């Protein structure tokens with residue numbers, strides 16, 4: 001197990017559901033005693049240097065027949081192609097809705113890109129709509145605990 005000091009949580013969310021997942025992750029990590037930085041992607045968000053962190057949680061919703069939203073794709077492009085971040089331990093989360101098909105496909109796409117550039121994915125979770133039920137919150141918290149256990 002590598003020693004983790006600083007954890008980055010990166011999220012894009014259009015209507016707020018994935019942001020709620022990110023907040024649950026952030027709170028769990030703080031409760032476990034980690035130093036956490038939550039970075040919300042938007043048109044106004046500043047660039048960050050992912051290499052300054054030891055571990056990255058990264059999450060996005062899926063829209064338009066399985067697509068990963070542009071702000072997330074732009075973040076991955078900058079982080080992987082420009083900043084050449086590699087060797088980072090990551091856990092990927094995503095919110096979606098089964099009724100649309102291509103359920104939470106952004107989780108697979110983010111995983112694909114990170115792995116392609118030599119980053120390690122230790123856990124994934126897919127969340128239906130808005131995580132407000134206890135069993136959903138518990139699933140997200142378990143995802144966090146298990147991700148760090150596999151670090």
Ligand SMILES: Cc1cc2nc3c(=O)[nH]c(=O)nc-3n(C[C@H](O)[C@H](O)[C@H](O)COP(=O)(O)O)c2cc1C
Nearest residue numbers: 013014015016017018061064066095096097103104
């Ligand atoms: C136009 C539209 C297309 C969608 N397409 C998908 C999809 O292909 N796969 C999926 O899992 N969810 C799909 N969804 C559901 C959203 O991903 C889901 O509501 C998600 O929780 C929204 O997250 P956000 O609030 O963080 O933006 C779609 C929703 C809309 C409105």
